[in-house]
Structures are given as structure tokens and as C-alpha cells.
Amino acid sequence: MTPVRRAATLLVAALVLLLPATAAHATGYRYWSFWERSGGHWTYATQGPSMVRPDDGAVQGFRFAVSADSADATRPRGTADFTTICADTPAKAGTKRVALVLDFGTAADAPSGERPPARRTACARLAPDATSADAVAAVAKPLRYDTNALLCAIAGYPRQGCGEQVSADREPEAAAPGGHGADGGSGGGPSLGLPVGVGVVAVLAGAAVWQARRRRDDSV
Missing domain, CATH: 1.10.287 (Helix Hairpins)
Incomplete structure (x- = not known):
């Protein structure tokens, strides 16, 4: 040879x-990731929702999924724009409006025995100094946090568990209804x-x- x-x-x-x-x-971790939208793209937030004070007109997202880390985190699916989400919430002096996308993930990411609710959007009307945590609390109670202030559940989902390590070997998720999001991705990180x-x-x-x-x- x-x-x-x-x-x-x-x-x-x-x-x-x-x-x-x-x-x-x-392997990966099952948790709610927090995203900010700008220029038609989702960006993984560098601070937790309790630290971010969004401006009026902001669009933010929360996605439940199994991810290895922030580079692998799965984005919220579907389109998202402030004008559409907050169309029925008119501006009001002394308040701000924040558009939220709440993506509860797929059955593949769900804890055993649980079924994810359908993806939904909401417009939160808030005080000018309110945080992103205040925004999601205003539209998606009950929330659940652990002792380290990690957001574990939105609208009661999931019922238990918080950031636990699980196998990340699973089937690729299907595209959201309506095709890919405005960022051109299918919802998954590399x-x-x-x-x-x-x-x-x-x-x-x-x-x-x-x-x-x-x-x-x-x-x-």
C-alpha cells in the first residue's frame, strides 16, 4: 500500500x-429560551427577561425546546411583526406595548406525558419601566420559576421540570404552518x-x- x-x-x-x-x-437541556427580534431576525437574548426593559414596539419570543447551548438553541417558529400582533391594542399615553411570540415547542421536546400547547402571540400593555418578565406575566400566567430565578414554565407548561439534561438525539422538527420564518431558518440552530x-x-x-x-x- x-x-x-x-x-x-x-x-x-x-x-x-x-x-x-x-x-x-x-445531550442537551430542556428549557425556555428567550429571544429578541430585530430586522426580521431572531437573536438569542444576552440577558434574562427580568433584566431586559423593552421599548414600545419591541417584538420578543420565548421557545421551549431541547438545546445543547445558546449556539444550538431553537428559535421561535413562524412570522412575527409588531403591527400584526398588536393590531388590536392601540397606543395609550403613559404605557408601552410589547409583542410576544410564545412557542411551546414540539412533541419531541415535551416532557414525558405532556403535550405542548399551540404556538400563540400576544400583545402586552405595560408601564414604561416594565421588563420582559413583566410582559410575559401579563399575558401568559401562570409562570413558574426555580430557586435560581430560572423561568421554568409559561402558561403552566411544562407542569414539572426545569432545565433538566436530556438526550438531544431526536427527529428533526417539522416546519411551522406557513413555512419558514422571516429569518429564513426552519427554527433550529446548527x-x-x-x-x-x-x-x-x-x-x-x-x-x-x-x-x-x-x-x-x-x-x-
Whole structure:
């Protein structure tokens, strides 16, 4: 077997061995993620809802799903714009309006024995200094928090559990009715396991090719 062919064989073997192991150990956390919408795109909030004080006209979202981390978090589905959501809530002096998208996720993300409610939107009328936590409390009680002030349930869903670790190996979710959201995505963030695995394989391949070239040069 030539050095180059030996390097290619090593690359294939590393890929076969590494990728199944990466998938088998995939885990995530079941929780409500918090999003802010700007320019037609959802952005993962950098602060918790109790710290954010949205302006009048803001659009914010909450999504329940199993995610590995913020880079893998699943966005709220469907379209979302302030004019549509707050069409029946006229402006009023001394208050502000915040449009909310509440996406309770899919059956694949639901805790055992529970069924997610349908996605819904709401317009919260609030005092000027109100927070995003105040906004969701105004339209989606009961809320449930844990001892660390982590938001565990919106509108009573889920009935139990809070940020528990679960297997992230599940079937891809179906697109929301009406197609993809305005951000062009299908609601899911990129998986982290596969790029990491491919990166490691690339390093192994580089080492194998370098070794093959060195042996070939030494033989000249």
C-alpha cells in the first residue's frame, strides 16, 4: 500500500469511528429560551427577561425546546411583526406595548406525558419601566420559576421540570404552518457535534498526509 493510499485509509477509518461516537453522546437541556427580534431576525437574548426593559414596539419570543447551548438553541417558529400582533391594542399615553411570540415547542421536546400547547402571540400593555418578565406575566400566567430565578414554565407548561439534561438525539422538527420564518431558518440552530467531529478528522487527515509526504521524500 502506498503512503498516500495509507493516509486515505486512515482518514476513512477515523471518520467512521468518530462520527457515530459524537452522535451517541449528544445531550442537551430542556428549557425556555428567550429571544429578541430585530430586522426580521431572531437573536438569542444576552440577558434574562427580568433584566431586559423593552421599548414600545419591541417584538420578543420565548421557545421551549431541547438545546445543547445558546449556539444550538431553537428559535421561535413562524412570522412575527409588531403591527400584526398588536393590531388590536392601540397606543395609550403613559404605557408601552410589547409583542410576544410564545412557542411551546414540539412533541419531541415535551416532557414525558405532556403535550405542548399551540404556538400563540400576544400583545402586552405595560408601564414604561416594565421588563420582559413583566410582559410575559401579563399575558401568559401562570409562570413558574426555580430557586435560581430560572423561568421554568409559561402558561403552566411544562407542569414539572426545569432545565433538566436530556438526550438531544431526536427527529428533526417539522416546519411551522406557513413555512419558514422571516429569518429564513426552519427554527433550529446548527448542530455542534458534527462540525467538531469533522474538525478532528481534518487534523488526523493532515497528519496522515504529512507523514506520507515525509516518507516519500525520504525515499527519494
